[in-house]
Amino acid sequence: MVETVKWTILTCDKWQLYIAKTTKGLCYVGSPGQSYAELENWVQKRFPQAILLEDEVALHPYVDELHEYFAGTRRTFSLPIDVHGTAFQLAIWEALNQIPYGKTSSYSDIAKIIQKPTAVRAVGTAIGANPVLITVPCHRVIGKNGSMTGYRGGMKMKQFLLQLEARNNQGGDIST
Numbered sequence: 001m002v003e004t005v006k007w008t009i010l011t012c013d014k015w016q017l018y019i020a021k022t023t024k025g026l027c028y029v030g031s032p033g034q035s036y037a038e039l040e041n042w043v044q045k046r047f048p049q050a051i052l053l054e055d056e057v058a059l060h061p062y063v064d065e066l067h068e069y070f071a072g073t074r075r076t077f078s079l080p081i082d083v084h085g086t087a088f089q090l091a092i093w094e095a096l097n098q099i100p101y102g103k104t105s106s107y108s109d110i111a112k113i114i115q116k117p118t119a120v121r122a123v124g125t126a127i128g129a130n131p132v133l134i135t136v137p138c139h140r141v142i143g144k145n146g147s148m149t150g151y152r153g154g155m156k157m158k159q160f161l162l163q164l165e166a167r168n169n170q171g172g173d174i175s176t
Contacts, residue, residue, distance in 0.1 A: 002049050002050065003022060003023070003047050004022075004023075004052075005022055005043050005052050005053070006020065006053050006059060007019065007020040007028075007039060007052060007059070008055065008056045008058075008059040010029075010066055010067075012067065013070065015033075016032065017029060017032060017133075018034055019059055019062055019066070020039065020052075021058065021082070022050075022082045024082035025082040026079060026081045026082065027081070027084075027131060028042060028131050028132060029132045031153045031154060039052075046131075065077050065078065065079060065135075066135075072164065072168040076101065077135045081132055081135060085129065086126075091114045092114060092123055092126035093126070095113040096110070096127065096130070096137055096140070096141070099141070101168075102166060102168065102169025103140065104140050104141065106142060106144040107120045107127070107141060107144065107149075108144050110123050110127070111123045127141055128150065130152070138152070139151055139158045
């Protein structure tokens with residue numbers, strides 16, 4: 001059976017992001033400024049036999065949750081996701097979901113959570129491969145010294161997301 005990956009564009013304030021889903025759940029949240037060709041290439045690598053179909057209606061519930069997040073009225077996501085990776089990547093992405101809204105963790109914190117404290121660089125690589133930005137909150141990972149570190153969505157977006165969460169978090173601070 002051929003898989004259909006449905007996609008739409010999420011427009012939020014200053015960004016347009018491609019988002020995509022399979023029958024199992026959200027599988028992709030792209031980076032600001034990304035082209036359709038990048039989405040197409042990503043789908044081809046992960047779902048080689050898939051048909052890519054624009055379907056705003058099918059993605060409406062996901063768009064709604066992301067808009068609620070950007071409006072500051074949603075702190076967690078309730079709809080299913082469909083992510084594929086190595087066992088190590090899946091463990092990292094699950095650990096990211098344990099970082100509370102408005103808080104941050106370091107790469108070494110994540111390595112400790114998965115009980116691989118020396119795998120800090122591999123943790124960074126796995127975080128960079130997270131296919132569902134925002135919903136799996138890789139933006140909440142910062143350097144051990146508190147510095148802003150790389151983000152697939154770009155540093156402006158990472159800073160925006162951290163500031164958004166800080167404003168909406170009780171007490172207003174982002175802390176580790």
